[in-house]
Amino acid sequence: MTYPWVAWYAMRRYATYRLGALSEAVTNTVFGFLRAYILIALWQARPALGGYDVTDAVTFCFLTQALIGPVQIFGGMELTERIRTGDVAIDLYRPADLQGWWLADDLGRAAFALGFRGVPPLVTGILVFHLAVPSPARLAQFAVAVLLALLAGFGVRYVAAMCVFWLHDDRGVQAVSLVAAMFFSGLLLPLVVFPGALGVVANLLPWAALIQVPADVFLGKAGYFGLDGTAGLLATYGFQAFWAIVLFAAGRLLTVAARRRLVIHGG
Amino acid sequence: MASALRVYGLLAWTWIRAAAQYPVSMVLLALGTAVVTGLDLAAIALMFSRVPRIAGYSAPEVMFLYATSGLSFALAEIVLGTAERLGQHVRRGTLDAMLVRPVSPLIQVATEEFSPRRMGKLIPTATVLILVLPRLDVTWTPLRVLLVPMMIISGFVMFAALWVLTAAVQFVLIDGHQATKAVTYGGGFLTQYPLGIFGRDFVRGLTFVIPLAFVNWEPSLYVFGRADPLGLPTPVRFASPLVAAALCGVAALAWRAGLRHYRSTGS
Numbered sequence: 001m002t003y004p005w006v007a008w009y010a011m012r013r014y015a016t017y018r019l020g021a022l023s024e025a026v027t028n029t030v031f032g033f034l035r036a037y038i039l040i041a042l043w044q045a046r047p048a049l050g051g052y053d054v055t056d057a058v059t060f061c062f063l064t065q066a067l068i069g070p071v072q073i074f075g076g077m078e079l080t081e082r083i084r085t086g087d088v089a090i091d092l093y094r095p096a097d098l099q100g101w102w103l104a105d106d107l108g109r110a111a112f113a114l115g116f117r118g119v120p121p122l123v124t125g126i127l128v129f130h131l132a133v134p135s136p137a138r139l140a141q142f143a144v145a146v147l148l149a150l151l152a153g154f155g156v157r158y159v160a161a162m163c164v165f166w167l168h169d170d171r172g173v174q175a176v177s178l179v180a181a182m183f184f185s186g187l188l189l190p191l192v193v194f195p196g197a198l199g200v201v202a203n204l205l206p207w208a209a210l211i212q213v214p215a216d217v218f219l220g221k222a223g224y225f226g227l228d229g230t231a232g233l234l235a236t237y238g239f240q241a242f243w244a245i246v247l248f249a250a251g252r253l254l255t256v257a258a259r260r261r262l263v264i265h266g267g
Numbered sequence: 268m269a270s271a272l273r274v275y276g277l278l279a280w281t282w283i284r285a286a287a288q289y290p291v292s293m294v295l296l297a298l299g300t301a302v303v304t305g306l307d308l309a310a311i312a313l314m315f316s317r318v319p320r321i322a323g324y325s326a327p328e329v330m331f332l333y334a335t336s337g338l339s340f341a342l343a344e345i346v347l348g349t350a351e352r353l354g355q356h357v358r359r360g361t362l363d364a365m366l367v368r369p370v371s372p373l374i375q376v377a378t379e380e381f382s383p384r385r386m387g388k389l390i391p392t393a394t395v396l397i398l399v400l401p402r403l404d405v406t407w408t409p410l411r412v413l414l415v416p417m418m419i420i421s422g423f424v425m426f427a428a429l430w431v432l433t434a435a436v437q438f439v440l441i442d443g444h445q446a447t448k449a450v451t452y453g454g455g456f457l458t459q460y461p462l463g464i465f466g467r468d469f470v471r472g473l474t475f476v477i478p479l480a481f482v483n484w485e486p487s488l489y490v491f492g493r494a495d496p497l498g499l500p501t502p503v504r505f506a507s508p509l510v511a512a513a514l515c516g517v518a519a520l521a522w523r524a525g526l527r528h529y530r531s532t533g534s
Contacts, residue, residue: 049318195313
């Protein structure tokens with residue numbers, strides 16, 4: 001029962017800063033509009049680019065803005081700071097698994113972010129641009145994809161946080177992971193716009209699972225390895241789950257190694 | 268004014284010396300910042316790899332806008348970027364400590380953690396500007412040549428004023444920090460593109476309410492030899508310095524009003 005409580009209290013803790021979250025949602029929404037106009041111009045110059053039409057592109061744009069908060073695409077985790085200051089010693093002392101504890105904490109944070117940072121940009125975009133709302137069945141499929149995206153997103157950030165045990169400073173890792181996440185997730189431009197081999201590679205990297213894939217599920221365009229329809233949807237979930245598991249396992253190995261290595265100074 | 272600049276230089280130099288204690292880290296962070304700034308450039312390049320023109324604008328034209336906007340924005344961010352932390356200082360009460368020191372709190376906030384790494388932002392933008400100038404399809408008259416440094420300088424002043432203005436807003440809206448990014452970072456992002464691609468009413472707002480159109484759009488129209496989509500008369504192309512001065516006046520008034528309004532936080 002520990003982990004659900006951790007998640008619940010994390011959500012309550014983040015919910016204390018509702019105003020801050022809403023003001024972030026304002027910025028996400030404004031950027032949604034700016035990027036939407038740019039994508040409209042791009043799709044007017046080349047309709048049906050990458051298999052999207054203009055409406056798909058605009059919907060995609062607001063979906064990316066809505067997912068920025070929940071998957072925390074810009075990176076970072078409270079754990080990083082705790083490793084740097086040594087507070088992580090308290091976390092390791094707890095009768096709970098370090099990775100499990102922070103996963104629960106992160107899911108609590110994400111649940112709050114979905115409501116306060118995800119809903120406002122998406123609803124504003126749908127109302128202003130008269131975007132189509134998908135059927136309840138597709139929304140359910142989207143919910144599953146978002147959950148998998150949250151798990152994969154946690155995986156990426158947890159691995160980055162573990163690096164701090166060795167590097168003692170998170171800024172380098174943070175900069176590298178920020179660039180990769182912005183470029184390969186679909187936040188900067190939908191991955192369908194990427195030409196040739198770059199597009200193929202980008203679609204196989206873990207960051208695609210965070211934004212591009214859930215958005216494709218929302219648009220009803222989910223498909224991997226040439227599959228579409230139900231098989232495509234399952235392949236898509238498989239892709240996300242693959243990265244979530246691989247990253248979780250990598251995080252587990254790093255945790256074990258870090259535990260052996262860690263020396264907390266002071267007394 | 269001269270003494271304010273001297274104090275600014277002194278404080279900034281102190282922080283630079285502190286950062287230089289970790290030279291490798293400093294260089295890496297500057298390069299990291301350069302890459303993050305270059306991401307917007309990558310997005311523009313990717314788009315033009317799929318279409319020859321966007322909304323009628325060629326790649327060199329958009330690159331020119333990217334470079335001029337990016338350069339002005341980077342200069343302003345180097346000088347005043349940390350002013351956006353004002354809300355944090357109010358909340359933590361650290362602003363009180365600044366008020367008892369014999370230096371303007373604005374200078375103290377702006378120089379805080381002044382790091383040479385922010386210079387990284389100048390690398391991609393300045394490089395693009397140098398590369399793109401000979402590729403622009405324009406007949407260079409003395410007036411056009413003169414407009415280029417003029418728009419960079421007045422753009423810098425305008426962004427600097429916007430930073431002070433959004434800091435001043437945080438005297439009242441302490442939690443509004445994230446939302447003010449829509450104006451600063453949003454402004455920096457949007458001026459990288461031809462304003463013509465945004466909605467017409469949107470552009471009107473950006474011309475007359477937050478005068479972002481004067482950062483580089485209006486003068487660039489003259490450089491490109493294009494008509495204004497809003498139909499404003501030719502003298503408006505040269506109005507940027509005046510608008511920048513006016514915006515500075517507004518920012519100064521807002522900052523003073525904010526500082527007078529400040530009553531320190533309770534416990």
